[in-house]
Amino acid sequence: xAYVVPLxxxxxxxQAKLIAQVGSMKNLTDLSFLKKFKLKKEEEIxxxxxxxxxxxAMGIDPQILLTSFLNEFFxxxxxxxxxxxxxxxxAAAMYKKLDPNYELSFTLYACPGNQCSLNEKMTDxxxxxxxxxxxxxxxxxxxxxxxxxxxLTALKTRMIQELMILxxxxxxxxxxAVGPNGLVNDTGRMNELIEELICGGNQIxxxxxxxxxxxxxxxxxxxxxxxxxxxxxLSFQITCQGAQISLPDDPMYLFKDVPPGFQxxxxxxxxxxxxxxxxxxxxxxxxxxxxxxxxxxxxSAEKSFVQKFLETLIxxxxxxxxxxxxxxxxxxxxxxxxxxxxxxxxxxxxxxTNGLLNAVFPGSVTTDPNTGxxxxxxxxxxxxxxxxxxxxxxxxEPQKKKIALITILCNLLLNMLIxxxxxxxxxxxxxxxKKYIAxxxxxxxxxxxxxxxxKFETSMVGRSVxxxxxxxxxxxxxxxxxxxxxxxxxxxxxxx
Numbered sequence: 001x002a003y004v005v006p007l008x009x010x011x012x013x014x015q016a017k018l019i020a021q022v023g024s025m026k027n028l029t030d031l032s033f034l035k036k037f038k039l040k041k042e043e044e045i046x047x048x049x050x051x052x053x054x055x056x057a058m059g060i061d062p063q064i065l066l067t068s069f070l071n072e073f074f075x076x077x078x079x080x081x082x083x084x085x086x087x088x089x090x091a092a093a094m095y096k097k098l099d100p101n102y103e104l105s106f107t108l109y110a111c112p113g114n115q116c117s118l119n120e121k122m123t124d125x126x127x128x129x130x131x132x133x134x135x136x137x138x139x140x141x142x143x144x145x146x147x148x149x150x151x152l153t154a155l156k157t158r159m160i161q162e163l164m165i166l167x168x169x170x171x172x173x174x175x176x177a178v179g180p181n182g183l184v185n186d187t188g189r190m191n192e193l194i195e196e197l198i199c200g201g202n203q204i205x206x207x208x209x210x211x212x213x214x215x216x217x218x219x220x221x222x223x224x225x226x227x228x229x230x231x232x233x234l235s236f237q238i239t240c241q242g243a244q245i246s247l248p249d250d251p252m253y254l255f256k257d258v259p260p261g262f263q264x265x266x267x268x269x270x271x272x273x274x275x276x277x278x279x280x281x282x283x284x285x286x287x288x289x290x291x292x293x294x295x296x297x298x299x300s301a302e303k304s305f306v307q308k309f310l311e312t313l314i315x316x317x318x319x320x321x322x323x324x325x326x327x328x329x330x331x332x333x334x335x336x337x338x339x340x341x342x343x344x345x346x347x348x349x350x351x352x353t354n355g356l357l358n359a360v361f362p363g364s365v366t367t368d369p370n371t372g373x374x375x376x377x378x379x380x381x382x383x384x385x386x387x388x389x390x391x392x393x394x395x396x397e398p399q400k401k402k403i404a405l406i407t408i409l410c411n412l413l414l415n416m417l418i419x420x421x422x423x424x425x426x427x428x429x430x431x432x433x434k435k436y437i438a439x440x441x442x443x444x445x446x447x448x449x450x451x452x453x454x455k456f457e458t459s460m461v462g463r464s465v466x467x468x469x470x471x472x473x474x475x476x477x478x479x480x481x482x483x484x485x486x487x488x489x490x491x492x493x494x495x496x
Contacts, residue, residue, distance in 0.1 A: 074270035088134035099137035147347035186330040196319040200383030205410040326374040327355035
């Protein structure tokens with residue numbers, strides 16, 4: 001077979017320039033003195049911490065942006081998008097296509113007995129396509145979306161109440177902790193939150209880089225935290241001032257539209273609840289600190305607490321939303337009862353009893369008759385189970401499934417936060433670039449104006465000087481002529 005000479009395709013000017021630039025960059029990275037280095041674990045910084053430093057370096061208060069993100073996240077439509085995205089990703093991780101009518105561009109691997117292992121063979125493009133297919137199907141299911149929206153609207157503020165337990169522990173007064181006038185509905189839920197407080201949080205999923213400490217220190221701190229959390233003595237500490245903040249004896253007024261000391265009232269929105277909590281922390285610091293810096297101390301504490309609040313939300317998001325996935329164990333919270341028309345209320349009650357996973361994957365979650373807990377391959381393991389029983393280097397297939405939802409939820413919420421901050425930073429950078437370009441253009445125009453002025457002035461001066469010299473010559477000439485024409489008193493005899 002003869003060798004076929006390929007046709008020469010000439011490059012355009014822009015293409016040639018781009019290739020030259022890429023070549024220059026490659027040559028630069030190949031220089032011998034540029035050596036790759038690896039940071040030690042204790043010297044690394046998380047992307048979240050880095051972005052916080054970037055915001056401060058740009059003169060932007062992180063508290064404003066973090067509070068804005070929290071307000072955005074607790075909107076009903078955003079929370080539905082978050083929960084549907086998590087289920088879509090979970091189904092894709094298990095090789096499951098939710099929409100039976102959608103034809104994928106690839107063939108799913110077989111699942112013997114409908115028992116799928118976690119996908120490890122699909123390409124990134126295939127996973128993205130499957131996730132998008134699953135999300136579109138979920139978003140089109142009114143029978144799931146409508147009752148979920150009603151339930152979230154009624155129970156969103158309860159998540160903020162549970163977050164307070166994950167930060168401060170159990171309130172000192174029992175009636176303020178559990179019951180119709182308490183932060184949670186029943187004792188079982190309180191025990192779940194205390195367990196998450198002890199074993200979960202940054203020990204499972206860290207937004208920031210955790211400080212290095214040995215196992216003995218961690219175990220001692222856990223034992224101390226258990227005692228404090230159960231007695232209601234846990235407090236949020238402002239390190240720089242040494243002040244400790246605990247929940248008020250009756251914290252429900254922070255989440256109701258009634259003053260402190262009064263019972264009843266309607267639940268406020270999550271946005272108002274968070275504002276009340278942040279103001280409470282700031283006021284407590286201001287009260288406990290003295291001197292002229294008390295106001296700045298309160299603001300500093302509030303900023304620190306907002307970040308602590310957000311980090312706890314991300315690291316413990318699985319525990320906070322697990323009732324929506326597996327159903328409310330015990331009794332359905334009173335806020336969600338009777339909030340919809342009768343037909344829709346039945347769907348709301350069914351959703352809150354059985355959970356989203358059963359609505360999407362029928363029969364995937366059941367109740368253990370002995371323990372009363374939800375069981376199933378999709379039900380996430382508790383934080384204490386993961387810490388005490390899981391070896392992250394040798395996870396079994398069932399264990400991988402148990403932590404799949406935890407990983408998806410935490411990373412999904414963190415990615416939402418990072419994307420929110422980056423979008424804001426990029427917008428600010430664009431504005432800075434626009435202003436910089438505008439200033440450069442203005443400076444360039446000003447230089448041209450100054451140059452034209454100088455040129456004009458120079459030319460005017462030059463013409464004036466020439467005119468002056470010409471006038472001076474004329475004056476001198478006239479002076480000579482005037483001498484010749486001057487009348488003499490004693491004229492001599494004519495020469496002729």
